[in-house]
Amino acid sequence: MLYQPALAVDRHTATVGARRELRTRLLAAAVVAFVGVFLVYLLAVRTRWGQDFENAALAGARQHRDGTWYAEADRWLNRISAESFGLSLAVIGAVGLLRRRHLLAVCGVLAGLAAVVGARILKDVLPGRPVLGAPAGAGHAALQAPNTLPSGHAAAVMGLFCAAIIVVSGRWYVPVTLLGLPGAAIAGAATVAAHWHRLSDAVAADLLVLAAGLAGLAVVAQLGLVLPTRGETRSTFGQRLMYAFLICLATAALAVGAGYALRYHGSTTPSVRGDAAYWSSQALAVGAAVATAGAMLGVCRRLESVGQRPRRTLTIPDD
Structure with a gap:
């Protein structure tokens, strides 16, 4: 009996330490993802070779305007509105309330909102797209185009x-992934196909969403609403199969994109270069989106939510 208060203090200290360590790791990962947004901007927007590749991809998209994918992509993107986005967020928040995870529901809704608002802010704050290689004596309007990074539709x-x-909860990861991932995976590719955005806009949107989601998890980790899973992470057969499929899909899409990129660099014919850059952008956009979704799933499957915020107790050891 004499040592029970001291043991309670040690247990509380260990819990607080684990919570802080989890928060720090999540924040560090969020910062890395957010820095990735600016790296994409610098490589794709502020370099000549990045601009040439994405301009060729847009030229290739114009070559495919007669196809059904262009019309379907344009029609699907037009359905992503403020109303549909707000209604979807309300449904997600309601699910959290039904689970009695009130602050976790707030975290999820705010993470989704932060991604869209952050995309809008970055689009206005980042400098415009310079037209590298413009002829001497061209006016200011010809030397710079409006910034379109990141894509608001892909972020939404x-x-x-x-x-x-x-x-x-974890038992719903497979159904939610099967229902939600197809739209999230093709959103970036659709913006390129419909001639709305460039590849870098879609990839930057994925990284921004990942940063917002990880930052939100860091906040609830600080509050003690999510904790690391105890012991080994136990996944169902369906979850393991889903994770394996996501890894294979992301790897295959990125490999196809890299293959078309090599074809783009090896060709001198404008039409072939445009077609290769277009399909490379399509595949890389899908691969980046699936990798982002897989990363978020990988983080969440190693966390467990608690019903309410742990109470702070003051333990006075016996003399």
Whole structure:
């Protein structure tokens, strides 16, 4: 009996330490993802070779305007509105309330909102796209185009997926992934196909959503609402199969994108270069989106939510 208070203090200290360590790791990962947004901007927007590749991809998209994918992509993107996004977030928040994870529901909704608002802010704050290689004596308007990075539509769809993963319990990961990942995976590719955005806009949107989701998890970790899973992470057969499929899909898409990129660099014919850059952008956009979704799933599956915020207790050891 004499040592029970001291043991309680040690247990409380260990819990607080684990919570802080989890918060620090999540924040560090969020910072890395956020820095990745600016690296994508610098490589794709502020370099000549990055601009040439994405301009060729847009030229290739124009070559495919007669195809059904262009019309379907344009029609699907037009369905992503403020109303549909807000309604989807409300449904996700309601799921969290039904689970009695009120602050976790707030975290998921705010993470989705932060991704879209952050995309809007970055689009206005980042400098415009310089037209590298413009002829001497060209006016200012010809030397710079408006910035389009990151894509708000890609951020909205991926933000909804990550918000849902944050809010639902682990047993629902497979159904939510099967329902939500297809839209999130093709959103970036659709913006390129419909001639709305460039590849870098979609990839930057994925990284921004990942940063927002990880930062939100860091906040609830600080509050003690999520904790690391105890012992080995136990996944069902369906979950393991889903993770393996996501890894294979992301790897295959990135490999196809890299293959078309090599074809783009090896060709001198404008039409072939445009077609290769277009399909490379399509595949890389899908691969980046699936990798982002897989990363968010990988983080969430190693966390467990608690019903309410732990109470702070003051333990006075016996003399």
